[in-house]
Amino acid sequence: MTGLLLVHGRSQELPRRLRADKAQVDAHVAAMTRSWLAGLARGAVLAGHPAVPASAVELPFYGDLLADLVDAHEAAGGRRPDLESLAAPGRAPAARTDAGTRTAERVDAATDALVLEAAGTLGFARPEGFGDLLGNGVVRRALQFLADKTSTPQWIIERFLRDVAYYLTVPAIRGPVLAAVRRGVDTLLARGHADVVVLGHSLGSVVAYDLCRSLDVPVRALVTVGSPLGLPAVRRNLPGVSDPPALPGLAPPAGWSGPAWINGYDDRDVVALVHPLAPLFAGGRAGIRDERTVNPSGPHAIEDYLADPDIAGPVAAALK
Template identity: 50%
Template sequence: MTALLLVHGRSQQMAKELGRDQDAVDRYVAGKTRTWLGGLARGFVLSGAGPVPADVTYFPFYGNDLADALVAYEAAGGPRPDLEAGVDIAALHREMVIEAAEETGFLASHHMLDHDAATIDAVREVERLRRSGQEAGWSDLLQLKIARSALQFLSDKTGTAEWVIEQYLRDVAYYLADRGARDLVQGHVRRSMEQARDDGHGEIIVIAHSLGTVVAYDALDDLPEGVTVRLFVTAGSPLGQKVVRRNLRGPDVGSERRPVPRSITPVAGQPTWVNAYDVRDVVAVIHPIAHLFSGGDASIRDERTHNPLYPHAIDDYLSDPDVAGPIAQALAADR
């Protein structure tokens, strides 16, 4: 039977004071899994599907390791260039903040009027070059100033606290830029895929949330032997951001135009990829995404949701019948 692979996002680590022995970790992961499946069960009911097959679910838990790696990284000096990869994590983070704000109407030259004339002129020149289709970037100092203004704008526009926005986008930038963290996370996902295969589930449906959508896209570029993907589902995803797409693994690295993962073999008549977004979700602020990946609308189905509890909540995303329905259909195809 087809298995479900649930790939979580950031800030899922356990509190250290509660203990992290294997039994505690297993109980914690079981609780997280129930949250996802609870949302999916509601979506199945609303879409007219049967029960959720909880016994074929795999939850690669990397939350503790990623959080510990980030703490160690910052304790060693905080965000700084990764000399091996040539990527400045802090600059990548600021670029993500600016791009997200621009998507919601931010124009730096209109929101930095308290700065000196030379700064405003430099901002306007970069904006002019970008409008004409030319490559133009900000100096480090200018990018820092613009990012601060963009973060405040984005917070005011979406009603999300600035520190929340910073944390979400910082962790995505950290994953993309730090090779060690990326390999660590990918190791967890690959082992879960291999376990599913060894348990007799050669076909999987990948359901990913938030940072997990970036993690999952990377993982689909290098599947273990004997594993195929029937459906890819993303929720609350930052994959709409150009800077994220440029740093994904797989074909056309460095390009803003990336392919739908070729490792997906969809059910006939069903989408290859379902992408869910709530317009209030600051992580998925750039939406829809079908036109941003080669394969286009025929391969990716964007689904706009309204999450009643919290715009970024995974259980709310999965309770939408238009998101849960394709998952149920993909599961039913091999019965």
């Protein structure tokens, strides 16, 4: 049977005092896996498929790793992204010699771009004047605009976009996270699975796409939900990605009909504001199937995304 790799998003870390306790970490990962499988079971049954067995699933946990890497980066001199410090369009940044400062500036710029692009999707009017940009905190106003439009607290939006920026712009963070998720594939292979379906949520959808571009194992389907991959700043900052970005190499199972990349989004999900994905990727109109859903528990809720039969059905079908 094909293995199923679940790639979670940000903000999944344990409290720092518990991160070295293997029993606590294992219990946390087991609870996350059960939650995902519960949603999948509801959606799969509605689509006419049996529930996905736990034996076919692996959820590589990188939540503590990401939190520790960000902490270490900041402790070494890399500051947190400052949403007030937006450089005007076309203005070159001042020359710096400190590597940590240059890295922090890349994170700042990427975070600012993510905020402005997300707000622009909902109609935020970006001021044109250079002085207005630097003097009145345009990024902070864009963040407030996003919060008002989506009923999502500013701190949640800011932390999410900051972590996406860290993953995209700091190789010392992206590399270990990607390697941790790749080890999940190795675990599935060691259990006897010869191929995989990759399912990513939120930041995990970016990691999943990143992984699938270079994975040397057949990927039968890629499923992304609540994904920020529609934001131009995300696609621009993924290393080695062209414009428009290419589809990952997927190998759907025999008898598969239609695109092998399924992308689910809720119109109210602040993380997935730019949708659908199909027009944004080279060959996407033929290679990506976008599914609009309405999540009753919350626009970004993973259990609700997976309970949609149009999302869970293809997952279950690809695992046969």
